[in-house]
Amino acid sequence: MNRLGRFLKSFFLVDILQGLWVTLRIYFSPKVTVQYPEQIKEPAPRFRGILRLHRDERGEPLCIACKACQRACGTNCFDIEGKKGEGAKVMRPVKFDWTLERCSFCGFCVEVCPTNAIRFSREFRLTGLDRAGLLFDLPDMYLAGEDLQKHLCAGCRRGG
Amino acid sequence: MTPFVAEFLIPLGKIAAVILYPMVMVVVMIWLERRVVALMQGRLGPNRVGFQGVLQPVADAVKLFFKEDIMQRRADKLLFNISPVLVMFSSLLAFCFVPLGEPIRIGTYTLTLWIAESPVGLLIVLGLSSISVFGVIFGGWASNSKYPLMGALRSVVQVLSYEIPIGLTVLTVAFVARSMDLVEIVRRQESSGVWHGFLMPVSFVVFWISAVAETNRAPFDLPEAESELVAGYHTEYSGMKFAYFYMAEYAHMVLVSSLVVILFFGGWLPPFPSVKALSFVHVVPGFIWYLIKIMFFLYLYVWIRATFPRYRFDSLIRLVWKWLIPLSLVNFLAVALLGYLR
Numbered sequence: 437m438n439r440l441g442r443f444l445k446s447f448f449l450v451d452i453l454q455g456l457w458v459t460l461r462i463y464f465s466p467k468v469t470v471q472y473p474e475q476i477k478e479p480a481p482r483f484r485g486i487l488r489l490h491r492d493e494r495g496e497p498l499c500i501a502c503k504a505c506q507r508a509c510g511t512n513c514f515d516i517e518g519k520k521g522e523g524a525k526v527m528r529p530v531k532f533d534w535t536l537e538r539c540s541f542c543g544f545c546v547e548v549c550p551t552n553a554i555r556f557s558r559e560f561r562l563t564g565l566d567r568a569g570l571l572f573d574l575p576d577m578y579l580a581g582e583d584l585q586k587h588l589c590a591g592c593r594r595g596g
Numbered sequence: 597m598t599p600f601v602a603e604f605l606i607p608l609g610k611i612a613a614v615i616l617y618p619m620v621m622v623v624v625m626i627w628l629e630r631r632v633v634a635l636m637q638g639r640l641g642p643n644r645v646g647f648q649g650v651l652q653p654v655a656d657a658v659k660l661f662f663k664e665d666i667m668q669r670r671a672d673k674l675l676f677n678i679s680p681v682l683v684m685f686s687s688l689l690a691f692c693f694v695p696l697g698e699p700i701r702i703g704t705y706t707l708t709l710w711i712a713e714s715p716v717g718l719l720i721v722l723g724l725s726s727i728s729v730f731g732v733i734f735g736g737w738a739s740n741s742k743y744p745l746m747g748a749l750r751s752v753v754q755v756l757s758y759e760i761p762i763g764l765t766v767l768t769v770a771f772v773a774r775s776m777d778l779v780e781i782v783r784r785q786e787s788s789g790v791w792h793g794f795l796m797p798v799s800f801v802v803f804w805i806s807a808v809a810e811t812n813r814a815p816f817d818l819p820e821a822e823s824e825l826v827a828g829y830h831t832e833y834s835g836m837k838f839a840y841f842y843m844a845e846y847a848h849m850v851l852v853s854s855l856v857v858i859l860f861f862g863g864w865l866p867p868f869p870s871v872k873a874l875s876f877v878h879v880v881p882g883f884i885w886y887l888i889k890i891m892f893f894l895y896l897y898v899w900i901r902a903t904f905p906r907y908r909f910d911s912l913i914r915l916v917w918k919w920l921i922p923l924s925l926v927n928f929l930a931v932a933l934l935g936y937l938r
Contacts, residue, residue: 449801452904459636459903469640 478558484541485559486584487534489577490552498553501529505545505554511538514545532574536562564588602705610711614691621894622846626653629898636902663835668740671832675738680833680840683731687847690724693717694854695779697864697883709864709883710779717778718766718859722759725810725851728844729755732812732819735841736829747828750909751812751819757916758809758816764924765803768796768931769859782863793860798927800860802920804896807852809916811845814901818909853893854886861889 445451470477479485491497501518517531545554557580564570569588579587627642627650634641642649667673692711700707714720729751736748769792770776773784785791793800809816820828830841857863864882907915 455903456899459899462638463632463636465638467635467638467640471640 479560481558483556483558483560484543485557486536486562487539487545487554487577488557488580489532489554491578497528498551499529499532500551500553501527501532502550504548504550508544508548510542510544511540513538529574532577534572534577536564536570536572537567559584561585562588606707607711614711615688617696618688618691618847618850619843621850622843623653625846625849625894626656628894629901632895632898633902636899657839660835660839663838665835665837666832668832670740672738672740675734676832677837679731679735679738680837680844681731682734683728683844684840684847686724686727686731687844687851690721690851691854693721693778694851695782695858695863697881697886713777713779716776718770718776718781721778721851721855722762722766725848726755726759728848731844732829735833739829739832741832743825743827743831744829747819747821747825747831750825751829754812754816754818754912755810757913758806758920761802761806761916761920761924762810764921764928765799765806766859768799768928771928771931771935772796778858778863782858782865785862786865791860791862791865796860796927796931798923799931800856802924802927803860804856806916806920807856808897808900809912811848811852811897813845813849813897815904815906816912817906818912821906823906849894849897850890853890853897856893857886857889863889 489497489499501516503514503516503518506514506516513535515531515533516529518527519530520527541556543556546556549555559580572587576587630652631641631643631649642652645651645655667676693714694710695713696709699709732751732755733748736744736746736751739745769781772792772795773781775781775784781792812819818828819825820830825831830838833841864886866878866880866882866885
């Protein structure tokens, strides 16, 4: 009986029809593909995007130019110089160069920062057309959103 | 109507149509296949070039036009150049015998929607579709390379084996219709009122399985098994020569689908012709019914490809010699016996 059952099952193409049914179900199921430039999937909160410097709630920079990040950095991304202004209590950076092309997004600088000034953003669009766009100086470190994209793409419009 | 129009312009137009119609179907098929397979695999597929990616085949063709035409140094140059043409030509030529619809009457002139009607049309179409295997063999051999040769050898064994059940099932149709004329077979289905596919479901299933194998389509695509043979018999081809093989495969699929529709599903005939409530089926021209039917079978090709993994070579041969050939023989005897008793 079992052999006869198997014979009938293969003779009437039962497995074949079952297989076709499976693909037909998937054919009509919703697709999870994100159509990138039109739809953008928000990255996770802990996503390691481009590095940003932050200010406190009064607009004062948080960075005190302690160079802890520069020492912690494994790939020498940073070139920082600090200066204590007249009558100021803390140092402020006067030069803060960061090269995106060398960064490996290891997060040591973020971990080591005593004032929580340098943090990962969730910006994942890090493409530029030349190296100039990948070099960030002090004002550039505060850019975000479309301004950041313009900075990364600085080389795109240079020719035209 | 002047003789110039009737005897020169109209045949010329028909010839153009017979070349253009498979080509247009090929373009549609390339897009359809990529989209449908993608959707069945949970992806979206090409949807950027044109509306929903309909211009993707055009983009592919433009790319292939600009590709370098590479010729192997030790290849057999004549056969290497001939074989893509041979494959394409055999599929296109067979379309001359495929009736696309009811003859159209314009005044005293009758415009037939086929180029040639022959009392042995069925044999000619089967013969021409078998010629394409020569293109595959020549291409594989002339490349002077291991993988194409392996692909060509597999193709020979496969196509020759699967020709037998095709022949036996086609014989049942010819037996029931008492004709080998493709137009006459459709007419018989009209007058008897039942399509051969419902009259002889075994013939239809065996024919369809063998037809998928004969066109070297998945799950029987061993001659071009990517995981084993790179690209099979057309590994060494590039540019437009490769495109010829590629397009010929789809043209062959269109041809086989047309054959299935004509032999088993009434060609251009509308479904349910006698049901009064569905009388609108007569308003739609026969050519549209024919297109709808072949689109279903072309879709089935893609559907099967998206569903089943490739057969191993020994199970492929076992399937045809131990299952399909005995089954089609028994089926033929049964049809002959029932036909005799009636």
